[in-house]
Amino acid sequence: MTRYMPQAVRKTGLILFPAFDWCITPDHPEREERLLYTRDQIVEEGLEDVDGIEFFNPELAAYADIDRVHLCAPSSKALLTESHLISAGGAVRAAKAVMEKEVERAFAIVRPPGHHAMQTVFGDRGFCVANIEAVMVEYLRRHYGVRRIAIVDTDCHHGDGTQDIFYNDPDLLFISLHQDGRTLYPGTGFQNEAGGPAAQGYTINLPLPPGTGEEGFSMVTDRVVLPLLDAFKPELVLNSAGQDNHYSDPLTNMNFTAQGYARLNKAINPDICVLEGGYSIEGALPYTNLGIILAMAGLDTGNVREPDYDPQRFVQSALMNGQIEGICQNALEIFAARKKWDTSVCRGEEAVERKSIYYDTTGFGVDQVRHYKLCPDCPGYTEVEASGAGELLHGFTVPFNACSRCQQAARDAFTRAAKAKGSREQVVLQDRVADIYETA
Amino acid sequence: MKTVGIDVGGTNADGVLLEGERLLAKAKIPVDHDNLSGVIIALLEKLLGDSAGEVDQVHLSSTLCTNAIVNGEMDExxxxxxxxxxxxxxxxxxxxxxxxxxxxxxxxxxxxxxxxxxxxxxxxxxxxxxxxxxxxxxxxxxxxxxxxxxxxxxxxxxxxxxxxxxxxxxxxxxxxxxxxxxxxxxLKTRFQQFSEAIHAGVKRLGITAPLSVLKADGGTIPLERAEAVPCESVLSGPSASVMGALALTPREKDFVVLDIGGTTTDIGLFADGVPLMEPYGVTIMGRPTLIRALNTRSVGLGGDSEVKRTADGYVIGPQRHGVPAAFSEGKITGATPSDAMVVLNRMEGNRERATEALHLLLPNNPPEETAREVLLTFGHNIKLAVDQMVEEVFARPVYTVSALLDRQRLEPAEIIAVGGPAEALRGELAAAFDLPCEVPLNYEVANAIGAARTRPTLSASLYANSSDGTLSIPEIGLHEKIGRSFDMKDAEERLAAAIRHLAAQAGLEGELPPVEFVEREEMNTVRGFSATGKVIALKAQVQPGLANV
Known part of the structure; x- marks a missing residue:
């Protein structure tokens, strides 16, 4: 029988949830209209009728799914609206669709995004409150026993939240391609940020010069991303599929295209994509999202072009190519020298990291000290003290891959801290091994 | 008011003459697919006799367009x-x-x-x-x-x-x-010829009443208007049966309609007494379309379906066995649900042959028991198909937080079954669904009654962008400039006017059924960092329903 609609090579799930009734403020880039034209393009293309493309509604993530990842002050219930739970739930639905073999690949086109939300959360920063990929990652580990995961963050802004959450996790390879932090929010993502004491070389930053186009992205993909994925051998590859590297994005200065996004996606071949940023809502998103979907499904992407696309406009200078070659070389060296936790350390030693975190949406700062507790048998637990916006948070986090001694040590430290706590202070134990979130 | 309803099926064409809701006459003749207009005229003649001039309206549900597509008889x-x-x-x-x-x-x-x-x-x-x-x-x-x-x-x-x-x-x-x-x-040429033949035929019979054809969306359209949009008349059969069930048993709750035939069962769903629509339209010969349609599903389960016995139990359909043993002669080659009904004395037929068929199916089981088990499986399989349909409706994409949080699954409170085997399966259906199951009176002509009682449907959609200053209502070909202040109230007015325009174009006279507005979308557009206008999308429709009589 002849086929009257295209047939996907790989069965692909779409969680398309534009949340037309939710915004940060009516004229904020993260507003109701953001995915309107994307939805219109996808529906007009007839993707709902394409054999092998399945549409799913998001579900609501549970607060427990958020608490498995974040330490929220004052609490996840106080900070997250239903819209945040739906966005995180959209990512979780994508993961379930793949793990339950309803589809082979899934793409959560949801909002608001998440990759600027760090381990501690005091409010909205960079349009994000809950890190929806991180919620998905810990959900996958908890419910499906997945261990090794790679996240390739292709948003134009450095994925500082995702980096922060998995900084000390050698079972997670985090690769971020972004516009150089000297020229763009959040001002981080330099190559010396390469991982915590137990995961050196498992965070790989690729800060690209403003103006980078198809050529530059192809270079970092071919020279760094693909070889690193090959070497790391993850069980799942996730793509934080921000689309603000596009030449028409109003918030950034890059030169990427819908054709480029489609090619990038074909190369990385992620199991699950989650939309992050992207604010050229008319000129880019309808085409970049479509390009990514078709690439995931193994369909022809050759006809996905912006109406004003002209490849001649995007030729890169030799100078820029040289610069990007240098960045690739550094990244390869960092990854080659990677090492997990040091088995010679004494229990009780720690590494300390201080951070000032700025919450741009409402405008306040949080000061944070994180103690990485070193362990010869596992990545160790971490203790974090953070204060700002009238809140004082004191948390103990046991990673999913912790040993039982660290698990117990964190419990003991939590009990001691709870006894000694001040009146404003909130003490939290987040034990991902036992899936416990306790506050005192 | 006297209304004629005609339903042309695969084997027979049924006709009814109604006065208000009352059934005055019914008639049936075999179908000649090469001469559908002839069949319809002959049926009208048989049904009306000398009283052709007294009829107020004639509604036809015809397979003409469906057959033309299926048989590849369309114009290049x-x-x-x-x-x-x-x-x-x-x-x-x-x-x-x-x-x-x-x-x-x-x-x-x-x-x-x-x-x-x-x-x-x-x-x-x-x-x-x-x-x-x-x-x-x-x-x-x-x-x-x-x-x-x-x-x-x-x-x-x-x-x-x-x-x-x-x-x-x-x-x-x-x-x-x-x-x-x-x-x-x-479809243009064929439909034109059909329409001309019908017009000539009814003129000869002395019928002066307006003629309408049934659409897949459970509504009617005047025959003259259908000449411009013949595609609207495809797959009107399931819509006739769904509307027939509604006409015979009007209800205001969630319920399921089953039209159980020889080869297939057509399933329709009602929410609060209103039939559910397909999100886009029918799929015909593998091609998805925008032909508005009721949400119906045809499953390969009928009285003449093939019944097999496997390690997992009985498998019924989707293939048709052919004429059941109970109604045929010669060698018995298999069993059907109809044979089971005959064995249990729920249907007329050759009980000896039916018993033999069930004995062949499962030699070591008493045929009565086999019959009961087959019909239980039949009911169970229908339930599975309905459940899947209900789930698909529930899973349709929604795009707002409030719509996602307010979603409700359809909860049928009753089963309405029509078609030949309906009465014989009533107990099994009630048991499978754990719901009351009604088989209405005159169910054998439900489709013709559905065709007769159905009222016109209309729909139009609006897209306005006050930032670009454009308004579009495609169904009437409208594309014009609007000002920055255009709002939802303006949209409703323009769309109501469009529906009136479509009604006039279709030659619909008198008062229209109520127009309802659905699928409202309204969003501010922002360019740079300031608001520039709104995008407004809205649909208006006259829902399928029963005409006032």
Whole structure:
């Protein structure tokens, strides 16, 4: 029988949830209209009728799914609206669709995004409150026993939240391609940020010069991303599929295209994509999202072009190519020298990291000290003290891959801290091994 | 008011004459698919006798268009298609005369580039040289901006028939628009001939009443109007049975309608007494379309389905066994649900042969027991199909937080079953669903009654962008400028006027059933960092329902 609609090579799930009734403020880039034209393009293309493309509604993530990842002050219930739970739930639905073999690949086109939300959360920063990929990652580990995961963050802004959450996790390879932090929010993502004491070389930053186009992205993909994925051998590859590297994005200065996004996606071949940023809502998103979907499904992407696309406009200078070659070389060296936790350390030693975190949406700062507790048998637990916006948070986090001694040590430290706590202070134990979130 | 309803099925054509809700007469004749208009006229004659002049209206549900598509008897259509960026359009399969045009309209209806004049002219010259009678023109996003389609239609005006995509539906979905346009244009000649034959026939019989045809969406359309949109009359059979069940047992709750036939069971769903619609339209011969339709599903389970016994139990259908042993002669080659019904004395037939058929199916089981088990399986399988349908309706994509949080699963409170085996299966259906199951009186002519009692349906859709200053109502070909202050109230007024326009165009007289507005979308547009206007989308429809009598 002849086929009257295209047939996907790989069965692909779409969680398309534009949340037309939710915004940060009516004229904020993260507003109701953001995915309107994307939805219109996808529906007009007839993707709902394409054999092998399945549409799913998001579900609501549970607060427990958020608490498995974040330490929220004052609490996840106080900070997250239903819209945040739906966005995180959209990512979780994508993961379930793949793990339950309803589809082979899934793409959560949801909002608001998440990759600027760090381990501690005091409010909205960079349009994000809950890190929806991180919620998905810990959900996958908890419910499906997945261990090794790679996240390739292709948003134009450095994925500082995702980096922060998995900084000390050698079972997670985090690769971020972004516009150089000297020229763009959040001002981080330099190559010396390469991982915590137990995961050196498992965070790989690729800060690209403003103006980078198809050529530059192809270079970092071919020279760094693909070889690193090959070497790391993850069980799942996730793509934080921000689309603000596009030449028409109003918030950034890059030169990427819908054709480029489609090619990038074909190369990385992620199991699950989650939309992050992207604010050229008319000129880019309808085409970049479509390009990514078709690439995931193994369909022809050759006809996905912006109406004003002209490849001649995007030729890169030799100078820029040289610069990007240098960045690739550094990244390869960092990854080659990677090492997990040091088995010679004494229990009780720690590494300390201080951070000032700025919450741009409402405008306040949080000061944070994180103690990485070193362990010869596992990545160790971490203790974090953070204060700002009238809140004082004191948390103990046991990673999913912790040993039982660290698990117990964190419990003991939590009990001691709870006894000694001040009146404003909130003490939290987040034990991902036992899936416990306790506050005192 | 006296109404005639006619339903042309695969084997027989049924007709009823109603006075108000009361059934005055019914008639049945066998169908000759090569002469459907003849069949309809003969049935009218049999039904009405000398009282043809007293009839007030005639409603027909015909298989003409469906058969023409299924049997490949459509006109060759010259298709002009502008796809623009997106999916590679090469998959579109609608005949040998499909010409893709460069250029594009974007998702907001902005004209990026018109199709090249020389290519259009050459294509039309070629179509003309080939003697094509029907032309179809479609662009992507023509529901947002019909200008390119309209321009192409003007250029093709010398052809006897031109169909534009935007006139058929205001819904998005480009591949469906292409297939709908192609089907509509391809049905033109046949439907015209059919309409002329019917007109001549009823004139000869002395019928002066207005004629309407049934649509797949559970509504009617005047026959003259249908000549412009013949595609609307495809797959009207399931809509006749769904509306028939509603006419025989009007209810205001959630319920399921089952039309159980020899080969298949058609399932329809009602929410609060209103039949559910397909989100886009029917799929016919594998081609998805924008032909508005009730949400019905046909499953391969019927009285004549093949019954097999496997390690997991009984397997019924989807193949048809043929005439059941109970109603045939000669060698018994298999069992059917009808045989089980005969064995249990729930249906007339040769009980000895039926018993033998069930004995062959499972030699070591008493045939009565086998019969009961087969019918239980039948009921169970129907329940599974209904559950799946209910789940699919629940899983339809929603796009707002409030819609996601307010979603409710359909909860049927009753089963209405019509069709030949309905009465015999009533107990099993009630047990499978754990719900009351009603088989209404006159269920054997439910489809004809459905055709008779159905009222017209209409729909139109509006897209306004006060930032760009454009308004589009594709069904009436409207595309015009609006001011910055255009709001939802203006949208409702314009759309209500469009529905009145469509009603007048269709020749519908008198008061319209209530118009309801659905699928409201209203969003601020921001360019740079300040508000520039609004995007407003709205649909208006006259829902399928029963005509006042």
């Amino acid at each position: 259509v010259g298709m002009l298609v502008q796809a623009g960026p997106g999916l590679n359009p090469e998959f579109l399969d609608c005949g040998e005369n499909l010409v893709f045009l460069d250029g594009a309209i974007d998702h907001r209806g902005g004209l990026i580039q018109s199709p090249p004049v020389a290519v259009v002219d050459a294509a039309l010259a070629d179509f003309s040289a080939k003697g094509l009678q029907s032309i179809g023109v479609v662009t992507k996003f023509s529901h947002r901006n019909p200008q390119v389609e309209q321009e192409l239609a003007r250029k093709a005006a010398s052809f006897p028939h031109v169909t534009c995509g935007h006139n058929l539906s205001g819904l998005p979905n480009f591949p469906r628009r292409v297939y709908t346009t192609w089907i509509n244009a391809g």
